Amino acid sequence: MKESMLSTCEKSFITDAIAEGKRLDGREMDESRVMRIYFGTDWGCCQVSLGETKVLAQVSCEVQKPKTTRPNEGMLFLNTELSPMGSPHFEVGLQSELAVQLNRLLEKCIKDSRCVDLESLCIVAEEKVWVLRVDINVLNHEGNLVAAASAAALTALSHFRCPCVTVTGQETVIHDPSEKDAVPLNLHHYPVCVSYAIFNKGEHIIADPTAIEERVSEAQVVFGVNAYRELCGLHLGGSSLTSHDLILQCANRAARRAAEVVQIMKLALKEDADARAAGKSVGFSECIQETKLLALSQKQLGLQLDTSQLRGETLKLVQKKNKHIMYDEKGVKVDSGQDDRDEDVEVEPSVILLDRGSAELLPKQKRIKTERTVPTEAGVGEGGQNQWMKIEGDNESLDESDEVMSSPSDVEVIKEVSYEGNKLVDSIELSGDSEEEETVVLNAADVNMSVENTDDSGTSENIRNWYPVKQW
């Protein structure tokens, strides 16, 4: 299926909105979508979602003969797959231009920056080495594939465990993970891709573009940067390249964003390692938020109802309409009328059809109660709680199930990859040298004109509200 054409009104609307400093999904110009990382049960399997863009990566390994030119190094292959599942216009089998570009960008960023220690993958020089293969599948395309794919590939690589090998004389034994623990790979640094879309001949730049913004934009620039502010790749697609200042400024922002992403990755990896160490069940099935109708979706309301005085407005509305639960400014729940609510719930007639154990919708009245308990900044439009419940068939179990539904603690079951903005650059070990031969280190001193980023403390206030509209 061909990609549907963009109408003239969409193009002009997006460019006009960007010129006014507004985006369709209500983000700031420099704001990225929320990145979440989920791990599968296998080692080296992870899914990264960036807003609605979802990418799955899986690492596998096998023993092969090394290249004669590099007899003591393992090999790394990256393979990007764009299936029609991601977007209807992706063709099966055929490597599209986008897929080739994406693959090459990732290779440049991950392979050519030598972030994986390939020498440690050598088993017997000139005879046997480990060959790593990273399969990247795009599950949903909603813009900025390269950022999601690079994060997925890196997370999968650092999550992966290679089977343990012992070499005794002529004999090589590859141990099963059950008899000898598999060993993680050596990663020198984490080069992540950060992409920007350029509008109006470089006058406006937006971070983390969505699919429609990518299509309307004049050019896209992708930076491969690691947490040490080293540039590992740069790609400019499209037309407008007006000044070198623009690239330098973007690179600075990209470096900051890269630190954020690496932070998110490390946090997710740590949480997963903790969960595995504690013997909890892990895997994609654990990521599904059962109390939400759209379990893995994270569409956000474009109009930011939770800013400034609006929060007060909505708070008043919520209070006026159902005086059950109040939220204070930080979203911490303050119960004010727990008893009232319980009474209300009991008063509601519960009409539930019960037949042959089929799934049935719960009565509407009750669901609203529970939905309103979700704080407004997160709850609007996420579909509220799941209405599909298995009902056993006896009336007594009904009350129980209702209570389970309405308890507000159930709203956020899933572990979120949260990240605190005020300790990004500080907490990354800048002292460590990476074994990179050709590196470009971007210091703030190199860029004289960078105004507010001379202090590298990187507080969240600093990150917000850069890109004053006409500065470029």
Next chain:
Amino acid sequence: MEVNVGDVVLPGDVIQAPNTNDKGKLILGPGLCRHMDEVLITTSGVLRKKGRNVYWVDSHRKRYVPVKGDTVVGVVVNRSGDTFKVDIGSSEQASLSYLAFEGATKKNRPDVQIGDIVFAKLLEASRDLEPELVCVDSYGKKGKLGVLPEGGFIFTCSLNLIRKILNPKCQMLKILGSEIPYDIAVGMNGKLWLKTKSIKETIAIVNAILTAEHLQHHEIASLCDDVINALKGM
């Protein structure tokens, strides 16, 4: 499996023998078909019934299947000979003859450019033929149909949401309209075209409509209030 009204149904399910003895007439809506003496379900969703003998399946889907007589919003993607090709979100592009506009003749061609948005009615929609659109009614008048004015924004949502906001019980468009003047064209194919005076109003209404997908009717009213208040506060 035999199913009743109100059940969640899957393709292949059979409706539990409806009372065929009273006049024996049964009206089957979308998602149902007759096979021999049985009524089979062809889509997944919730089985609904209205009146004595009208049945249909309420399904949440995003892909539009053209239905004769539907009004749709589409993008003109190509001009070939004497027809325009219009993308209405179905598996095949619909054709729109340049004579199917009000007052159009062979000499007096309508002004339609590639990339324009049209609001049209489906004249022909069958499995084996390309869907055909017209921008006039049977009297040759255009009514509300035709090329939509410049500007505005077109976006896509699920078909269920379209039916929801067009439902007379849903006050959404009315409430929003009472505070924010706007033009809207709602196509049954899940495409909406919207034009307001400012970009922020357009973004607000687009998001309000998309958010309404999983809300109940009275929740929508409070959502509309929130959106209006938010706009005033900006």
